[in-house]
Structures are given as C-alpha cells and as structure tokens.
Amino acid sequence: MNVEEQLARVIANIGPLHEDAMMQAADRLDRLTKPQGSLGRLEQLAVQLAGIRGEPLPRFPRKAAVVMAGDHGVCEEGVSAYPAEVTPQMVLNMLSGGAAINVLARQAGADVFCVDVGISGDVRHPDLIERKVRRGTANMCAGPAMTREEALRSLAVGMEVAGLLAGRGVTLVAAGEMGIGNTTPSAAIAAVLAGVPVETVVGRGTGLDDEGLAVKREAVRRAIAVNRPDSDDPVDVLAKVGGLEIAALAGLMLGAATRRIPVVIDGFISSAAALAAVRLCPAVLSYLIASHLSEERGHAVVLDALGLAPPIRLDMRLGEGSGAVLGLHLVEAASRLIGEMATFDSAGVSRRRED
Ligand SMILES: O=C(O)c1ccc[n+]([C@@H]2O[C@H](COP(=O)([O-])O)[C@@H](O)[C@H]2O)c1
C-alpha cells in the first residue's frame, strides 16, 4: 500500500463519536451531586471523552506528550529571533529531561516522545524516534518547502507514531512540536486554509521585533505567491508552504482518531496542523481538544476556524506541547469527576425542588 492509499484508509476509518456512550455519560452527569450543568465545560469534555472512547466512564492511565521536530529553510529569510541550531539543541534538552515540556509532562503523568521528522543536523540519543524525511524544508519563498511525496511521508510518520503509542497502551495524547522558524509556515497554512489575510496570522514567534515582523509577513506573502498552494488540497498546502513536523502532527491526529485516542492540541503550530488534519478529514475534529490560547497572533484565528474554544489562558507562547500538557489535567479532571463523584441517590442528597 502506498502512502496516499494508507492516508485514504486512515481517513475512511475515522468514525463519528459513540452516541450511546455520550448519552450515558450525560445522563450520569445529571445524577451526580451537583446542580445540573454546574461543572460547565468539564461536563461537555466528559461527554466528548465518552464518545471518543466509546465508554461512558473512560480513564486515561497512560498519557503521552509527542514532540514532532523539524527545521525550516525559510529561516534564511530572517523570520525567527533564534538560530536554527536551537532545534537539535532543544530536542537533546528534551531527551535529557530538562525542557519545560519534560517538567510539565512529569507533573501531568505523561511520557514524552521526541520524533525527528526533519531536523537539519544529526541528533543522536537512544530515546529519539528517528524518522527523518529530509534535512529540513527548502526555503518556501523560493519554491515548494517539500515535495508532495515528502509531505505524505511526514503524514505517515505521524500516523505510525499514533500506532506506536496505541501499542504501548497510551489512550491520551498531547500534540507538540519543536522547530525554529515554524510559526512562519504555520502562518502560511493558516492564511491559505482559513482564507484570512496574512497579517492576521503572522506573529512575533519566539520574539521578533517590529522590523522582523515586517520581514516575516513579506516572507509569508511571497511563499504563497510563489507556490500558489491549492486551498482545497491540504496535502498540497502542507507540501508547498508547510513543515515536516507540521505534517507529522496532522498525521498523528488522524492516526490517533482512528484508534479512538483523544488528542489535546497545543499552540499556533499544533493548531495549524489540526486545521490541515480537519480539512483532510472533517470527522477528526471530534477527537481534538483545545488547551490554551497562545500569545502568538493568529492562534485565535485558527481556533476560530476549527470552532474550538481554549479553556486555558496563560499568555504562553512556548510550543513543545507545553499548553497541551496543561490541558491533560483538565481531561483527567473531567474523567475523574464523572467516574468518582457520588450520585444524589448513592450519597442521599436531596434533589432540586420542583419549580
Ligand atoms: O505554540 C505556539 O503558539 C508557539 C508560538 C511561538 C513560538 N513557538 C515555538 O517557537 C518556535 C517557533 O518560533 P519561530 O519564531 O522560530 O517561528 C518553535 O519551536 C515553537 O515550538 C510556539
């Protein structure tokens, strides 16, 4: 089976949420010792989780934070405040347990998996999942970031990682990335797929000044003008103005959804990948859970296009999956509440008076 056929098969396998489990979850929530609806969006989350897992009281004992890593040829345009060598350096830091994602994942009880989808240099570590499709993308201001075949192979890496995690008993995934320069292709993807002006989705990334921001806007405009990505063909968009780790994240989301594994999305880059995944397969949206609203300009636009409302606002703009891992706590909270709270009957608590 070639990669295109594999993708079509994964997409065809993503089914709707389990209605019966959702009804049972909603019914139980109304019998728990609290005024009806008083746990707000945690209740909606509990119902969504039941629908995804196909059981009214799902638990998530094994959680994973995935960091897809890749480099970006467009960095030579001066679009990031940091040099590209930070990508492999930070991946090594993550593999040694010293990055923010490691600290937050330990706190959330999640294992961190780092995947080299397209780091330019060599990173050697026994725990690194080596799936390099190519050594960074080409500069998308001068031509396509990668070939269609490379975009498909990156999607396939994500789908494979979802299978690997499922094989290890993981039932909840936080989707993160590491890639200096990757807010630039993410902005291009967002502009094309959401159909919004470039300036609404280009932000300061790791910390550009005003001059850098103007350069970055121009780079995104040029990349779109030079490549003319087809907004009706998400693989074309990912190939021409995307990134290796971004395509892999989209593949991870699709692969997780086929296995009924919920995916908590992170910031701007992770959400741009989610938008591509949803355009490839609208049914995947029900398996996605928003976490935080990143400071990065454009994140709100992408979440709007997805129809997702982020519950966490901490003015973060780190990436790595850091916001998504904070979101794991909310998933755990929703799951424990519906699973462990007493009902009015079991606790002998009086119900609401008749109006
Ligand atoms: O997740 C976000 O919203 C986010 C916003 C800004 C920056 N980042 C991270 O910073 C890197 C990309 O920033 P930049 O400026 O190099 O394009 C990449 O490694 C991301 O993980 C992430």
Ligand SMILES: Cc1cc2nc[nH]c2cc1C
């Ligand atoms: C240090 C550093 C850490 C990061 N983590 C995600 N993106 C990053 C960018 C930089 C520059």
